[in-house]
Amino acid sequence: MSFTGTQQKCKVCEKTVYLVEQLSADGVVYHKSCFKCSHCKGALKLSNYSSMEGVLYCKPHFEQLFKETGSFNKNFQSPAAKSAEKPTPELVIFPTALHVFII
Structure with a gap:
């Protein structure tokens, strides 16, 4: 019985990644030892x-x-996605005042 590796290459070292040492993150394959x-x-x-x-x-x-x-x-949102959101009201409390303002 022969053990064959995958055809996938590690993104870091570009060597073949065998199943026993394979780690996949964000759709990219790494050796466990190269995931640093x-x-x-x-x-x-x-x-x-x-x-x-x-x-x-x-x-x-x-x-x-x-x-x-x-x-x-x-x-972790893109700037475009962030700008599309409505601004969240900010609560400001002045310690010497008796009023609370919502900006």
């Missing part, structure tokens, strides 16, 4: 990763890198 944060090289799991334009990040580095540059959206 591109910033810190820490091992990732399906439950703790984020990606931007196909680049993998651990959640802390994703937030750190993209929050600082202003291109981070906690809801």
Whole structure:
């Protein structure tokens, strides 16, 4: 009996990925050992990763890198989808006033 691999290649190392070492995220195939944060090289799991334009990040580095540059959206929505929403009223309470204003 011979063991044949899949024809799928890992996105990171571009080598054949055998079923026993295969991990699939966002429709892309990786070796389990290649599924790492591109910033810190820490091992990732399906439950703790984020990606931007196909680049993998651990959640802390994703937030750190993209929050600082202003291109981070906690809801992961595109700017077009976000602008289509109605603005949420903001509740402002002035501690010295007896009135509550809704802006």
